[in-house]
Amino acid sequence: MTLPDLATVQAPWSVLQAGALLLAWALGAMALRLDICLRKPGVYALQPRGRAPEAADVETALRHTQSAVRWWMTMLAGGWLGWALMGAAGGPA
Structure with a gap:
């Protein structure tokens, strides 16, 4: 199976906008968590009062x-297990 060249993929504008909003939300959340300012000069600044990012922030962001992801996977697994057990028992008592 070959993956498409993402530079040549044509997507509807609404799809690109939605993707950009999700990415900006994730970047903004991490900038707040690390108290760093992520900026593209003349375009945007996420957490403008934060400090300048440093190389060590990459490792910290990966740990967070x-x-x-581990927390969400635990919550999803717990929900699935609860659903499976209730289904096996015939639903809530």
Whole structure:
């Protein structure tokens, strides 16, 4: 299976906008968490009062992201287990 070249993929504007909003939300949340300012001069500044990012912030951001993913996976697994057990028992008592 070959993956498409993402530079040549044509997507509707609404799809691109939605993707950009999700990415901006994630970047903004991490900028707040790390208290850093992420900026593209003349375009945007996320957490403008934050400090300048440093190389060590990449590792910290990865740790926070891994922790969040583990938490969500635990919540999803717990929900699935609860649903499966209730289904096996014939529903709520």
